[in-house]
Structures are given as C-alpha cells and as structure tokens.
Amino acid sequence: MSRVVVVGAGLSGLACARILAARGVEPIVLEADTSVGGRVQTHRQDGFQIDRGFQVLLTAYPEAQAVLDYEALGLGHFAPGAWVRHGGSFQKIGDPFRRPLQAFPTLLADVGTPADKLRVLRLRHSVLSASTGELWARPETTTEQALRERYGFSDRMVDRFFRPFLGGVLLDPMLSASSRSFEVYFQRFSQGSAALPAAGVQAMPEQIAAALPDGSVRLGARVQSVSRHEVALEDGDPVSCDAVVVATDARSAGSLLDLEVPAWKSTTQLAWSAPTAPMSEPVLVLDGEASGPVNNAQVVSNVQPAYAPSGQALVTASVLGDHGQRPDLEDAARAQLRGWFGEAVDGWTLLRIDHVRDALPDLPSLEPPERSPRLEGGLYVTGDWRRNASINGALVAGRHAAEAVLADVGA
The missing domain is CATH 3.90.660.20 (Protoporphyrinogen oxidase, mitochondrial; domain 2)
Incomplete structure (x- = not known):
C-alpha cells in the first residue's frame, strides 16, 4: 500500500486525505495544532x-x-438578503424570489434607486443562467468596475450595499477583487443559503477527519522540512512516504517549499x-x-x-x-x-x-481559478490560496491534489 503524507489538517488537506483513503492509499495527516480545521476554528x-x-x-x-x-x-x-443601516434606521433588502413578502420593503429601501433593484434582478439572472465554468471564463475586471459598468449600479447602491456586503463576506470593501470571483459568489448566494x-464551523473539518481511517491524523506534529519521500518533524522521528502534499496555510507552505505566496x-x-x-x-x-x-x-x-x-x-x-x-x-x-x-x-x-x-x-485579479498542485521534485501543494478563497475552493483544491498524486504514484 502506498503512503502519502499530507502536511496540514485544514479543509484542503483533509479533503485530499479523504480521496486518498478511498482509493486505497494510506494517508498520514500531520497537523502542528492541537485540533483539525486550519483557519476554520x-x-x-x-x-x-x-x-x-x-x-x-x-x-x-x-x-x-x-x-x-x-x-x-x-x-x-441566515435569512436571504440583509439589513442595511443608513439614515438612522434599518433598510431591509430581501430576496423576493424566496420570500415574496420582502419585495415591497426591498423596493422602498433607501439603499439604491428603484432602477438598482431591477439591476439586482438582472445580475441574479446573469449569474444563474451561466455555469460556473462560464462565469470563470467571462472577461475579467474588478468587482467595482463590473458593478458600475457591466451592470450599471449607481454610486448609492455600490457604496451602501455592495461595499459593506462584500466587505463582510469577502473582506473586499474596496471592491478590487476579481469580477469572476464576485459573480461566482453571487451565484452561490442566489442558489442556496448561508x-x-x-x-460551529469547525464541525466541517471535524466531520471529514472523523471519516478517515483510525490514526490517520496526528496532532501536535510540527513539520520541519519535506522531501518527496520523507518528512522531518521538529519533535519525533522522520516519516517516510511515497509522496508529500503540503496543505498548510500559505505562509507555512512558502517556507517549506520556497514558494511565492499571496498577501x-x-x-x-x-x-x-x-x-x-x-x-x-x-x-x-x-x-x-x-x-x-x-x-x-x-x-x-x-x-x-x-x-x-x-x-x-x-x-x-x-x-x-x-x-x-x-x-x-x-x-x-x-x-x-x-x-x-x-x-x-x-x-x-x-x-x-x-x-x-x-x-x-x-488573490489578485486575472489569476486563473487554480494553479497546478504538482511541484518540482515530486512534491505537491494545495489550499484555497491555490484556487479561490472559499470553503468550496479549499475542498476542490484538496481533491485535485489527491487526483494528481494518484495519477503519479499509480494507486
């Protein structure tokens, strides 16, 4: 049986280990922290x-x-929509498709113009009528440019709703991030709920970890260095293996693999x-x-x-x-x-x-949805920072890393 070491028990690392185990590969997940989850705690x-x-x-x-x-x-x-604090009161923005009774207060809300409310419907139709792949292939610009130029939203709507909304969800109040990422996110919000x-959110990585074979996850195991066939620990014997997937946070991955990482x-x-x-x-x-x-x-x-x-x-x-x-x-x-x-x-x-x-x-604009998990020397790397900054991006990146390993080690 092949053995693959996964460094990091965040969502990407656990998703990778899940696929490896299902294909008969022994995954060893090394996590420096005392619990799984990475940033999802x-x-x-x-x-x-x-x-x-x-x-x-x-x-x-x-x-x-x-x-x-x-x-x-x-x-x-969460209820669809949001309450926007403006002018000393809460302006209620709802989703009339899922909650028809919210249509009237949404129309009256002093957040955007009446035309802006119709533009939201246009935006919703635009992202729902396309596949995710088609959204990723659309012409790239910043989110702010897309809102103003592609969809025609007013300054009032951009500043009072989209700026704080995307500030809260994507930490992007400047609206400088990829328009593709924004449209994919808006598609997800329109298709389901938050x-x-x-x-707690840590239940998600814990659920994946619980389904792995007993002993697969080793907590408190801080990695010192990696090579294709061995992982050295700061405290403990080295772990031999057939491949190594680095699934840590970007800063740690950059140190272990000498990679350029995002801010x-x-x-x-x-x-x-x-x-x-x-x-x-x-x-x-x-x-x-x-x-x-x-x-x-x-x-x-x-x-x-x-x-x-x-x-x-x-x-x-x-x-x-x-x-x-x-x-x-x-x-x-x-x-x-x-x-x-x-x-x-x-x-x-x-x-x-x-x-x-x-x-x-x-992640800057004009980035492709994902970079290859394969590195020189037979090492692999994964994480949401290799694809897009989301739970889904982390899980997909983990799966793609596992698929690359399986193709290369012949499992």
Whole structure:
C-alpha cells in the first residue's frame, strides 16, 4: 500500500486525505495544532460557540455538497438578503424570489434607486443562467468596475450595499477583487443559503477527519522540512512516504517549499453575550453609512441557536483589517452598535476579540481559478490560496491534489 503524507489538517488537506483513503492509499495527516480545521476554528466558552472570524457555509457549494453531510451538521440558515443601516434606521433588502413578502420593503429601501433593484434582478439572472465554468471564463475586471459598468449600479447602491456586503463576506470593501470571483459568489448566494453548523464551523473539518481511517491524523506534529519521500518533524522521528502534499496555510507552505505566496486580508471579530437579542431576525446587518469601525454585525444565535446557552444571545461584529494594536476598538464598536440597537448594548458582556491576521488570501485579479498542485521534485501543494478563497475552493483544491498524486504514484 502506498503512503502519502499530507502536511496540514485544514479543509484542503483533509479533503485530499479523504480521496486518498478511498482509493486505497494510506494517508498520514500531520497537523502542528492541537485540533483539525486550519483557519476554520470554533472557540467554546461558557456555553457559547464562537467561530474565529465571520465564517459561513454557502449550501450551494457543489464540492461541499459532495463532501459534507449537511443533515448531520444540523445547519441553521441566515435569512436571504440583509439589513442595511443608513439614515438612522434599518433598510431591509430581501430576496423576493424566496420570500415574496420582502419585495415591497426591498423596493422602498433607501439603499439604491428603484432602477438598482431591477439591476439586482438582472445580475441574479446573469449569474444563474451561466455555469460556473462560464462565469470563470467571462472577461475579467474588478468587482467595482463590473458593478458600475457591466451592470450599471449607481454610486448609492455600490457604496451602501455592495461595499459593506462584500466587505463582510469577502473582506473586499474596496471592491478590487476579481469580477469572476464576485459573480461566482453571487451565484452561490442566489442558489442556496448561508448557514452555520450546530457545533460551529469547525464541525466541517471535524466531520471529514472523523471519516478517515483510525490514526490517520496526528496532532501536535510540527513539520520541519519535506522531501518527496520523507518528512522531518521538529519533535519525533522522520516519516517516510511515497509522496508529500503540503496543505498548510500559505505562509507555512512558502517556507517549506520556497514558494511565492499571496498577501492576506485581515479582520477582527468581537463577540458579546446579551441577555436578550437586539433583533429577532437571522439576518446580516451592514453598515451602509461607512461610520465604522463595525462593517457588519449579526445575532449569531438567531441563525444557529446552538451557538448560545438557553436564555442568552450571541452577537458578533466584524471590523475589517488588522486592529490588533487598537486599545479602544471594543469601546468604539460598542458605541456604534449602541446607535443601532439602543442602550441595551451597555448590558452586553464582551466574550472575546479575535484578531485574524490571515483570514483570506488576497488573490489578485486575472489569476486563473487554480494553479497546478504538482511541484518540482515530486512534491505537491494545495489550499484555497491555490484556487479561490472559499470553503468550496479549499475542498476542490484538496481533491485535485489527491487526483494528481494518484495519477503519479499509480494507486
């Protein structure tokens, strides 16, 4: 039986190991951390489940549908659309195709012009009438140029809705990322829902790891160096193998393999417990005023009740960028949310602040959807940063790496 070492137990590495095991190859997954998941982590504290950064599963992801057992994950779903804070009130933007009663408040919302609401329908039709492959083949530009020039959205719609929406989901408030990526994401949002597993987002990598053969995943195993037939550990005997797949974060992969890697987008998430939820809807709330520092907020326990103990609510807010050195961040965020939700915010208890420096790879425009997993010397590399920055991208990249290994080692 062939043996393949996979360095890193994030989604890509686990997806790769899953395919290898199914084809009769012995996968050995080496993970430096004490748990699987890579960047997909959930912190458990005082009965709360707090994901590391704002993360959601888009249920329409085709690779996620193939790999994950959605029923076992016990998904809770965000309502389609968003509430946009502007002019001292919440403007409600819904999806009239899935919730017809939302058509009228959406039309009246002071977020874009009436013509912009029709342009959203045009955008929706444009992405749903094309295959994902066709979207990736469309002429490339920035997201902002596509919104303004391809679809004709007004400044008001771009600035009040798309900028905070894509800031929250893709960490791209400048709208400088690939128009292809944006259109693929919008297709997924239109086809399904954004959801959270009952046990937190880390339940996704944990589910994949649990299906691997016993002993496949070795935690606390920090890799020092790699070659095609051997992996050296910082503490322990080297592991011999027939091939090595490096599935770590981009920075670590760059160090192990001497590769050029992308820059990263950063974010900070604040999490509070609240005696009562400040709103009843399971909806994303966006800052359409650019008043900052909070870009988006959500009552996570409205979306997934398992995230908070009975009788309490979990509220999270995202601040874009790296704010690890800002001592007044919590006070500024709380003051902004007090303007949204009233004086009840003063009764919230701060649970934690997560500064996520490496939240999403900053993949430039004009990049192809994926680079080859094969490297010189018979090594392989995978990760969402090799394809596109998403859960689906990570899973697909992991599968493609496994397929390359299987083709080369003859398994």
